Amino acid sequence: MYVLGIDAGGTKTVALLADADGKVVGEGRAGGANLQAHGELEVEKVLHGVIDLALGARRLVPDAVCLGLAGVDRESDGQIIREIMKRLGFRAHTLIVNDALIALVAGLGPGQDGGPGVVLISGTGSIAYGLNGRGLAARAGGWGSSLGDEGSGYWIGRRALAAVVRDVDGRGPRTALTPLVLSHFSLARPEQLVAEIYDNATGRRAIASLGETVERARAEGDQVATEILREAASELALAVASVVSRLEMRGDQFPTLLAGGILKGVAWLAAEVTRHLAEVAPRSVVTPLAVEPALGAVRLALAEAGGGFRVPPYVESHRLTSQ
Amino acid sequence: MYVLGIDAGGTKTVALLADADGKVVGEGRAGGANLQAHGELEVEKVLHGVIDLALGARRLVPDAVCLGLAGVDRESDGQIIREIMKRLGFRAHTLIVNDALIALVAGLGPGQDGGPGVVLISGTGSIAYGLNGRGLAARAGGWGSSLGDEGSGYWIGRRALAAVVRDVDGRGPRTALTPLVLSHFSLARPEQLVAEIYDNATGRRAIASLGETVERARAEGDQVATEILREAASELALAVASVVSRLEMRGDQFPTLLAGGILKGVAWLAAEVTRHLAEVAPRSVVTPLAVEPALGAVRLALAEAGGGFRVPPYVESHRLTSQ
Numbered sequence: 001m002y003v004l005g006i007d008a009g010g011t012k013t014v015a016l017l018a019d020a021d022g023k024v025v026g027e028g029r030a031g032g033a034n035l036q037a038h039g040e041l042e043v044e045k046v047l048h049g050v051i052d053l054a055l056g057a058r059r060l061v062p063d064a065v066c067l068g069l070a071g072v073d074r075e076s077d078g079q080i081i082r083e084i085m086k087r088l089g090f091r092a093h094t095l096i097v098n099d100a101l102i103a104l105v106a107g108l109g110p111g112q113d114g115g116p117g118v119v120l121i122s123g124t125g126s127i128a129y130g131l132n133g134r135g136l137a138a139r140a141g142g143w144g145s146s147l148g149d150e151g152s153g154y155w156i157g158r159r160a161l162a163a164v165v166r167d168v169d170g171r172g173p174r175t176a177l178t179p180l181v182l183s184h185f186s187l188a189r190p191e192q193l194v195a196e197i198y199d200n201a202t203g204r205r206a207i208a209s210l211g212e213t214v215e216r217a218r219a220e221g222d223q224v225a226t227e228i229l230r231e232a233a234s235e236l237a238l239a240v241a242s243v244v245s246r247l248e249m250r251g252d253q254f255p256t257l258l259a260g261g262i263l264k265g266v267a268w269l270a271a272e273v274t275r276h277l278a279e280v281a282p283r284s285v286v287t288p289l290a291v292e293p294a295l296g297a298v299r300l301a302l303a304e305a306g307g308g309f310r311v312p313p314y315v316e317s318h319r320l321t322s323q
Numbered sequence: 324m325y326v327l328g329i330d331a332g333g334t335k336t337v338a339l340l341a342d343a344d345g346k347v348v349g350e351g352r353a354g355g356a357n358l359q360a361h362g363e364l365e366v367e368k369v370l371h372g373v374i375d376l377a378l379g380a381r382r383l384v385p386d387a388v389c390l391g392l393a394g395v396d397r398e399s400d401g402q403i404i405r406e407i408m409k410r411l412g413f414r415a416h417t418l419i420v421n422d423a424l425i426a427l428v429a430g431l432g433p434g435q436d437g438g439p440g441v442v443l444i445s446g447t448g449s450i451a452y453g454l455n456g457r458g459l460a461a462r463a464g465g466w467g468s469s470l471g472d473e474g475s476g477y478w479i480g481r482r483a484l485a486a487v488v489r490d491v492d493g494r495g496p497r498t499a500l501t502p503l504v505l506s507h508f509s510l511a512r513p514e515q516l517v518a519e520i521y522d523n524a525t526g527r528r529a530i531a532s533l534g535e536t537v538e539r540a541r542a543e544g545d546q547v548a549t550e551i552l553r554e555a556a557s558e559l560a561l562a563v564a565s566v567v568s569r570l571e572m573r574g575d576q577f578p579t580l581l582a583g584g585i586l587k588g589v590a591w592l593a594a595e596v597t598r599h600l601a602e603v604a605p606r607s608v609v610t611p612l613a614v615e616p617a618l619g620a621v622r623l624a625l626a627e628a629g630g631g632f633r634v635p636p637y638v639e640s641h642r643l644t645s646q
Contacts, residue, residue: 036521070431077520140492146481146520146530148488166472169463170565195399197469198359207469242493 002060003305004051005297006067007069007102008043010124011205011261014294015050017062019310021300022110026316028053032124035077037204042082051088064093064305066220068102070125071142082287095304097311099293100129100139106296107257107289112202113299113311116247116254118242118281119289122232124151124208127189128239132247140239143205143248150235157210159228160198164190167224178218178265214264229269236263237276239319244300246315251281260290326628327377327388327619330425331370334528334584335446337617338373340385345433345621348454351376355447357393358400359467367407374411387416387628389620391425394465397543405603418627420561420634422616423452423462426635429619430580436622437635439577442612443563443596445555446583447531449475451505455570461521463562468527473558476585480533482551484520487513488548498547508538508543538589552592556560559586560599567604569638575606600624 001020004141005011013033028050033043047067059121067085070076078096085094104119115131126149127142128264132133145154158258164181166172168190178190185196197203217225256277263270274286324343330336336356342351351373356366370390390408401419408417427442428435438454449467449472460575468477487494487504491513501513506528508519520526529606540548567573579600586593597609 036517071517077517140494143488144521146515146526147516148486148492150485150494161470162473165466169471169562170569171463171473172560192399194359194467194468195392198467203469236495239492246493 001063001305003298003301004054004065005102005294005299005301006047006050006065006082007099007292007294007297008067008068008069009160010037012259013046013050014292015054016250016292016294017054017058017296020302022093022302024069024298025296026054026056026058029310032182034124035080037124040080040084043081047084048088062301063092064095064301065090065310066097066102066301066304067097068097068099068297069145070099073199080221082158083086093304095300095309095311096140097300098127098129098210100127101137101140101312102247102296102300103259104129104131104257104296105291105299106291106293107259108255109216110299112263113303115157116249116252117257118240118243118249118254119257119259119286120235121260121264122152122262122269124153124205125149126155126236126239126260128236128243130240130247130249131145132249132315133252135312136208136247138243139304140242149273151232151239153208153211153286154204155235156214156228156262157207158224160210160214161193161207163228164193172231173224176220176222177214177225180213180217182208184210188309210287211262215268218268227263227277229266229273233272233276234272237280241280250280254281254284255285256281256286256291258286259293264288324386324554324628325383326621326624327374328420328425328617328622328624329346329373329388329390330615330617330620331371331390331392332422333357333360333393333531336369336373337615338377339615339617339621340381341621341625343625345625347382347618347621350529355528357447358403358448361402362528363407366404366609370407371411379631385624387418387624388413389418389420389425389624389627389632390635391420391422391616393450394467395421398611400434408534416588416627418623418632418634420623421450421452421462421465423450423465424460424635425619425623426582426612426616427580427619429614429616430582431578433622436626438633439529439575440580441577441607442565442567442570442580442582443559443583444583445451445475445559445587445592447476447528448472449559451559451566453566453570453572454635455572455638456575458635459570459638460637461566461569463565465606474555474562476531476534476553477527478558479555479585480530482554483533483537483548484530485542486547486551487516496547497541499545500537500548503536503540504533506627507533510636534585535588538591541591546614552589553595556592556595557597559596560603563600564603573604575604577607579604579606579607579609580612580618581609587611
């Protein structure tokens, strides 16, 4: 038996082919595959590519596929991905879940697929996702760059750019971000940011890549950069707090896993988030996600092949039911 | 003698054909023509269209053209527009200036083209622009939606959307914006916002159109909406303060003109901005811009035809010279 586990994120996509024991025997890697950022055709192309790479020369049809994708648990996106997977030849036993779920399952380890646990991801986008002991899920954030990805790389980058132009205009305080951001983009003058951010096809990714520049400014003692990262930490912790509260896990013991390029690359931010989380759920143990999220997809694909995996339903939102 | 004055904004473009006395004898109107939002080809198409409409059946070549366009005083944009105007057959006597300058000149009235005065525009984007008595200009904001258009319709709309998803996630306070924004977009559930905002080709304009919904929520007493508009007012006043300070006009007597769809459509915001401005420049008289900005372009085109108009140079930015 073979299964495919796929992690499709904002900046990279990973497909792992594994045997019945979960041992990885093939892998494929490519750039981002996010419906909102890259569009349907690009997502199809990327998925096709990584699956081909993972299968390699093997002439086999996996017994099950699990695909984790940002935002996919919203009705319309899920439908589009389901159609893509059909076109790629995967009709049966294809499980499509939120990418945060596969990251959580990867971090919880074998036998713990049902939780409890929480994962906080801050990469290009951001999301908090949790499972309680009763098989219910909740999420906060993960709405994409225009609606709500507070604390994500894109959000941090936008704040940094706003701080730079406020400095240049004299509307805001001076900040070390101004020379650092200009040098990050190899620009001589702030006016050139306009062409860089709007004309450049990779503008969105360019903005999301500013996280480490902000961290550099903070390490140099810059107040504006410190404030941006502090607010990011507080926003990320708030997302976890919302999940923990809706899942009624505040007093429980469970792992909280930190994942995504920003939490991995900016140690100060991860430490600041961890400090906040001690108040959000005092008995939770916060650790970095040490394994590849795609391994969670492999595990869910194995569960699907071995009898069917039930995607945890979302707990009812108080906010919606009472409106 | 005939001249053309063109105002190209984020949501609409107006071309006026006028005679030597400034009397308007033809006009053309179309949608937005912003390089950052619409792209070069769309801008060329829109400009071609409004000019054709303004000229009508007349077989004449205007003696001068003045075109006001957001962000155009940044080197690269100006070059692109210059090429477009050449392709449209306007080689000589074509003046391309920031759209805020034509709005200011329109509002200052005949004989006052050189200032002093300040205009604050909040439409799809936002900018403060001023001229002091010594022929120097300064601007703040107007960097576009990803860099810095604080207090603009787009900025207000993004804040409103963020507040809605924070409410839905339980990360933020309940707000009347949630049902009002959903109803604005005719959506049954908040999850549908994702498709509305990201898949919709007019997503950016849709976001910028939320200003009046936010005002409705404020009028109903909603705290979140009130805070968004309050912060918008404070950001807009800050942009004026930066201009006034760099032009050393704080104690001077000069008109401050309020323009753009948001300041026109949301009276509460205009009043709040006016309140702030009393502190920024106590002797300035704040009034709504009562005439069409394109009339300012007509006046500058007449000046250009009658000997050449010198575009006011920007005062040196303290921030940049000392870095």
